[in-house]
Amino acid sequence: MSEVLAVGLPAVAVLFSHASSWFSLVSALSACAVLPLRHRWPRLVVVLCVPAFVGGLGWAPGVVALYAFGRARPHYRWQVAALLVVLVAAVVPVLVQQSLGPAAILLTVSFVLFGAGAPVALGALVTTRHQLTDSLRQLREATEAELAAKAETARAEERARIAREIHDAVGHQVTLIAVESAALAATSEEPATQESAGRLRALAKQALDEMRTTLGLAGDRNPASACVRAIPDLVTRAGASGLDVRLDVEVDEREVFTPGVERAAFRVVQEALTNASKHAPGARVGVRVDVTGGSLRVSVVNSVADGKPVDIGSGGSGLEGLSERVQMAGGRLDAGPAADGGFELVALLPRGPR
Secondary structure (H helix, E strand, C coil): CHHHHHHHHHHHHHHCCCCCCHHHHHHHHHHHHCHHHHHCCHHHHHHHCHHHHHHCCCHHHHHHHHHHHHHCCCCHHHHHHHHHHHHHHHHHHHHHHCCCCHHHHHHHHHHHHHHHHHHHHHHHHHHHHHHHHHHHHHHHHHHHHHHHHHHHHHHHHHHHHHHHHHHHHHHHHHHHHHHHHHHHHHHCCCHHHHHHHHHHHHHHHHHHHHHHHHHCCCCCCCCCCCCHHHHHHHHHHHHHCCCEEEEEEECCCCCCCCHHHHHHHHHHHHHHHHHHHHHCCCCEEEEEEEEECCEEEEEEEECCECCECCCCCCCCCHHHHHHHHHHHCCCEEEEEECCCCCEEEEEEEECCCC
16 A cells, blocks of 8 residues: 555645656656656666656655655765756756846755755665564564573573582482492391392492483583383382382384473383382282374373272372473373272383374
């Protein structure tokens, strides 16, 4: 609509003006016809409007062309050159056809300079305003990004500080457990005690490694242990501690999962085995890991312990935290009583990236 007005209004003004000759009318209408090109070639359009200024009817399309010329923000030399060309084209025919005194000549020159310079100045002012607005917006965005970066840096430093404190406090105690276990295994003469002490030392060392990995303090020394391929070792350790557990894994060794899915699957089995040993001592536990369709399915089912319903407890938050971990990996966790009165924990995790 604005384009129609920018071209149509000058054309209407030319048609309703008093044309002194066919040259004036044709040159003015030609100038109106080339106005749509002003967005891409503003200098060319100004040049094409010069004959219309010579004919005397070029002010209507010329103002539009000069405004677009100013919006393009050319070098000041081009602006001066355009004003001089328009001045010569508009004033010389008047001086040739009419006999004017010095005052009239000065008034004519002033009118032409103002009529041609005002659109150029207005266009340059509008463009400058837009550029200033964009600069202020970019500055505001940069300031907000800087503040967000500072806040994130502060949070990262606080997390690092908390991680170091947890590592120093908990790691010290876990290390003492490992040392005491090694000393017990070395001083005891009973094979069962030595085996239990060695297993306790291995569990303490693994707990320390996993804590360092979780806190981001392991570096490259500790490979990722919480993964699908580590589930058999986890089940083996649980069985060695006295838990009646069976494992069924139907996952191709070449199968690749995202790190988040790997850790979530490992934690599901770990939490389920921990709950089974706490709340259903003596129960049989079945762990199954397979790929169903586009999902990695991890299920842990424990039977009734000594004929008593399984007490899953209500005071802990392990299942809630585990559900959040599975959801963060893009999966779903279902937990509840099994058909035989036991307890069942099933996690469906995405096979590929989220």
